Amino acid sequence: MAFKHLFKAKLGWDSTPIRYQKSHQIAIEGKENLNVSAAKAFKGDPALLNPEDLMLSAVVSCHMMSYLYVCSQNGIEVISYQDNAEADLEVLHDGSGRITAIRLYPKVVIRQIDKMEEAMHLHKKANELCFIANSCNFPIFHFPSCEVV
Structure with missing residues (x-):
């Protein structure tokens, strides 16, 4: 018998008038938010996780x-x-x-x-x-x- 578990993540992103920013937040209930971006090679913020x-x-x-x-x-x-x-x-x-x-x-x-x-x-x-x-x-x-x- 298989046991199933559900995991949820909520992503939030807003655009800027200049160009699409790659940085965004991922929220998982009860945990610290993750600040995420694209990798540096793809014009993301190199200080953030990708x-x-x-x-x-x-x-x-x-x-x-x-x-x-x-x-x-x-x-x-x-x-x-x-x-x-x-x-x-x-x-x-x-x-x-x-x-x-x-x-x-x-x-x-x-x-x-x-x-x-x-x-x-x-x-x-x-x-x-x-x-x-x-x-x-x-x-x-x-x-x-x-x-x-």
Whole structure:
């Protein structure tokens, strides 16, 4: 049996007489508003988040949470988790485009030396469980590393 959850976001934007501004706000009830713009390459405000930042952030965040979940299910104590993720955006001549790939570089520190190999392999399981990864139509590559303290 599948459980369904509804998420809502309210977007607000107003035009200016000079030209269309790319900056806008997204409100999610009970949370701080997000100030968003287009990426700098698309004449947006480089100081603000953009949809591409948010897509990459959603993937890297969801993978980490899924990974921590599968580690806890397998008795692996994760001490720290860091990632320097990257996304490739391809823009075509007609102005359309899409993210073509995301690369995750999770660096995990665990406590048990005998669980190191399993900790490395659990990134695959985490990707299979990740809600966001399961919603993407592009490949997500994983280049994990693991250390023991």
